[in-house]
Amino acid sequence: MTPDHPREVVQAAVAAHGEDTVIDWAVAFLIGEIPGEAAYGEDLPKLVALTGSANPGGWSQPVDPVNYYWIRVWAARVFLYVWRDDVVDALLAVADDPAWRVREHVARITAQRELGQLVDALLPMLEHELPRVRAAAVRAIGAAGEYEHAEAVEALAGDPDQTVRVAVERALVKLSERLDRPLS
Secondary structure, rough: OOOOOOOHHHHHHHHHHHHHHHHHHHHHHHHHOOEEEEEHOOHHHHHHHOOOOOOHHHHOOOHHHHHHHHHHHHHHOOOOOOOOOOHHHHHHOOOOOHHHHHHHHHHHHHHHHHHHHHHHHHHHHHHHOHHHHHHHHHHHHHHHOHHHHHHHHOOOOOOOOHHHHHHHHHHHHHHHHOOOOHHH
């Protein structure tokens, strides 16, 4: 049996609990208002609803705290499928999260929802050691950035990773088209 796509899981959670409730839970997990111990304790039903898994992560109990960052990743993923404008504050709060997967999701959401107010918080990701994080930040800046962000993206044109270089080319085109002006 294949697991449901995250979109389907979120849609099922919304159908069962309501969109605002699902968003409130995701925000609480994302910003640590519901810590890892509670997520695998008294708040486990909420985490189960957001992940679609009776045992999120599939870890034995008790869950090793080193894996708690996954709770924030799963919470952030919710915002690819449901949205409320006040979520921006939560995303800003975790844009420098210690877990790279959380930061990557912040960039993905920024790109998808064209959240210009988050772009400045993503600029440090352009120097991240992992190419996929750099590429996600570049895509987000292309989707939501302004003219003054172009130089930071152009600086990665010679990145050693081909995925990042391709993301730079596409982001600069998108940025120029979206702003309806040349970048140089």
